Amino acid sequence: MELELFLVVAAVLCAAGKPLSKAAARNKLLLISFDGFRWDYDQDVDTPNLDQLAVDGVKAKYITPPMLTMTSPSHFTTITGRWVEDHEVVHNMMFNTSTNQKVPHKLTMSRSEWWGNGVLPLWITAQNQGLKTASFHYPGGGVKYRGQTVNRALLEELNHPDDNETEWRQNIDTVMSWFSEEDFDLVTLYYGEPDNVGHAKGPDHPDRKKIIQQIDRTLGYLREAISLHHLNDSLNVIITSDHGMTTIKKRPQVDEIILREYLNLIKLASFEILDYGGFGILTPRPGKEQEVFDALSNAPNLTVYKKNEMPENFHLGKSKRLPPIVVVADLGFNLNSRFIVYVNKGDHGFHNGEMDMKTIFRAFGPDFKKNLLSEPFDSIHIYPLMCKLLQIEPAPHNGSLTVTENMLSGGSHRARLSVALLLSMLLLMFSLL
Known part of the structure; x- marks a missing residue:
């Protein structure tokens, strides 16, 4: 005996x-993005579920989006770990400086030629290593990359209502079933709020506070759904955003920046997008670059850059797609090239160093520590963290795991x-x- x-x-x-074995220890990953969720939006609202997430997981003081603080460029930096000058999604609008083509933001979501510039997003890298991935309305999820598509991708329809709480919960139910019934390894889920409310009403409006409470209720529902689908021990969740939001300064408090008063656009420019929040781009006519630069330098409340002379920490100067002249307005001053009635009460696209452009980060699940307050970091570092969680070899990227690895508990719950x-x-x- x-x-x-x-x-x-x-x-x-x-x-x-x-x-x-890696297969036995690997947990699933859900990445959720709430568009335009500024880093401090939960500080003036009762948010019991977000508060509990900070206890049950990791909260960063804030994260810094890339320069550009726009939806498509920032989301693509998160899912690729590459600076904007590398992945080349340099604007929300798809454009062609030769033909003057301009495609609105939501119509770009099915245009592979805008997104597929050689850099592979996490979905494809994970699929090439045997994982099963899906994108639910996440920017960039619905196109081809080197001929490959995401295993499952749902595209947001035009004029899709972004604030329907019932639908938000239905989306969570769908995603949970993908994990529990169809064994997906990675799902990215996108919500268009609080960006829309921030634009329409401004970040200080009571309706912005209401949508944050709706987001908080949705996260409470998410926690319940995770338990209902028996995923507590196998699903990691990262919650983040793409940019913040600031109040737009308007007349009579300030004078609007009307660039036609400083620049003859017809005579000096062959292409421009100068009516899109705090960020503008312009292609001068041949031989007119210095004249354009000098003229815009006389305009108040903005900074004009030649692309090849931009600060290195912008990580934009090496872009082949970006036009030669870049304009960044001071915080809260919207760019107006002619005299377009600007209706937004809030906007983004401003310098990513501004606190109003910073965003949120929460993470919880079996591989994350509990009750950890992280120091701020750049959003580019989320990519190697996700690769670590999924136990895959990352594609070439600009992030570093050393920035976020202290968030990890050091071993999976199963182990x-x-x-x-x-x-x-x-x-x-x-x-x-």
């Missing part, structure tokens, strides 16, 4: 000494559970000796 127990104990000890089970077995066996 003692010999048999000894042999069993030895076998258990050997098993305990062997590392778990810890297995060790605990082995110890329990050992104690039981020794009690029988």
